[in-house]
Amino acid sequence: MSKYWSDGIADLETYVPGEQPQDKKYIKLNTNENPYPPSPKVIQAIKNAADENLRLYPDPSCEKLCDTIARYYGVTKEEVFVGNGSDEVLAFSFAAFFDHDQPVLYPDVTYSFYPVYTNFFKLQSKTIELEEDFSIPVEKFFTPNGGIIICNPNAPTSRYLSIPEIRRLLDYNLAIERVVIVDEAYIDFGGQSIVGLIDAYPNLLVVQTLSKSRSLAGLRVGFAVGHRDLIEGLNRVKSSINSYTLDRLALFGAIEAFGDEEYFQATREKIIQTRNRVTHELRAIGFRVFESTANFIFISHSSIHAGELYAKLKENRVLVRYFRKPRIDNYLRVSIGTDDEMGTFVEVISRIVKSGA
Numbered sequence: 001m002s003k004y005w006s007d008g009i010a011d012l013e014t015y016v017p018g019e020q021p022q023d024k025k026y027i028k029l030n031t032n033e034n035p036y037p038p039s040p041k042v043i044q045a046i047k048n049a050a051d052e053n054l055r056l057y058p059d060p061s062c063e064k065l066c067d068t069i070a071r072y073y074g075v076t077k078e079e080v081f082v083g084n085g086s087d088e089v090l091a092f093s094f095a096a097f098f099d100h101d102q103p104v105l106y107p108d109v110t111y112s113f114y115p116v117y118t119n120f121f122k123l124q125s126k127t128i129e130l131e132e133d134f135s136i137p138v139e140k141f142f143t144p145n146g147g148i149i150i151c152n153p154n155a156p157t158s159r160y161l162s163i164p165e166i167r168r169l170l171d172y173n174l175a176i177e178r179v180v181i182v183d184e185a186y187i188d189f190g191g192q193s194i195v196g197l198i199d200a201y202p203n204l205l206v207v208q209t210l211s212k213s214r215s216l217a218g219l220r221v222g223f224a225v226g227h228r229d230l231i232e233g234l235n236r237v238k239s240s241i242n243s244y245t246l247d248r249l250a251l252f253g254a255i256e257a258f259g260d261e262e263y264f265q266a267t268r269e270k271i272i273q274t275r276n277r278v279t280h281e282l283r284a285i286g287f288r289v290f291e292s293t294a295n296f297i298f299i300s301h302s303s304i305h306a307g308e309l310y311a312k313l314k315e316n317r318v319l320v321r322y323f324r325k326p327r328i329d330n331y332l333r334v335s336i337g338t339d340d341e342m343g344t345f346v347e348v349i350s351r352i353v354k355s356g357a
């Protein structure tokens with residue numbers, strides 16, 4: 001608290017990211033990072049870009065990257081916006097599209113940055129209660145709103161909503177002229193992207209990231225795909241805050257990430273296989289594990305509380321994510337690591353369960 005702060009700064013409820021321990025002590029399964037390195041071609045492109053041209057500003061319109069993403073998804077570059085991580089793209093979207101007179105709707109259990117942006121941009125919100133199994137009851141969203149945001153598959157629950165279900169939300173909001181944002185941060189791990197529907201729905205904005213399926217959390221690149229008028233809205237917000245959100249290295253690296261499809265498919269497949277195996281192994285020792293289409297699983301045990309499991313795993317140098325929050329305080333979110341890391345995780349958690357049950 002400082003007397004120099006503007007009004008409202010002291011009252012902000014800020015987002016708390018997962019721990020990033022600076023030593024290498026832990027098997028780190030707490031922030032949904034990819035356990036595999038980025039494509040070697042991406043690293044080479046970044047090294048090549050680290051030259052004397054760094055004295056120059058990067059391209060403020062990020063044209064080449066927008067064009068690369070557009071071609072990848074079969075849209076035009078005017079339908080693509082890129083930002084410094086999808087968090088920035090989401091923040092700009094909250095500023096650009098949500099109406100101040102009616103509540104923004106999102107599930108009661110979802111990505112915890114949504115309420116933070118809601119407060120920051122002085123929007124109203126209404127949370128929609130998920131079912132007991134964390135599935136999303138679409139009909140409950142059929143109410144006047146200032147916009148809808150859903151995360152698909154949802155975080156931290158890992159539950160997936162099918163495209164026909166999301167279409168119902170889009171139809172409802174098209175009729176009342178409100179935007180629906182679909183945050184697809186984890187879509188590449190088994191879900192089907194709704195990006196193909198942007199022509200049919202001028203109120204649809206799809207947000208994705210290179211942080212997860214393309215192993216580039218450290219590069220900070222996210223993007224949105226939607227009707228060109230929505231993209232223009234995002235560019236207006238961006239150009240009112242910071243012309244150069246992506247640096248030269250990020251631009252070159254991100255372009256290359258879409259060029260190495262073989263590597264992308266191989267690492268994505270590997271994570272899906274590991275996730276399915278671990279799901280099976282955990283169920284065999286008494287865990288409830290939701291079907292996941294993400295690079296993490298959401299788990300709870302019938303006899304040991306999640307808070308205790310989290311602490312014991314940490315003692316054993318395995319870091320997972322525990323949310324001390326209503327409804328989910330008896331669950332752990334576990335990111336999918338390499339086969340070796342997950343082997344150790346299952347071994348340690350089995351020991352804890354055996355000794356504590």
Ligand code: PMP
Binds near residue numbers: 087088185
């Ligand atoms: N959306 C969701 C649901 C996430 O879990 C994350 C990662 N914390 C993000 C968006 C943001 O990812 P990034 O800013 O790294 O693109």
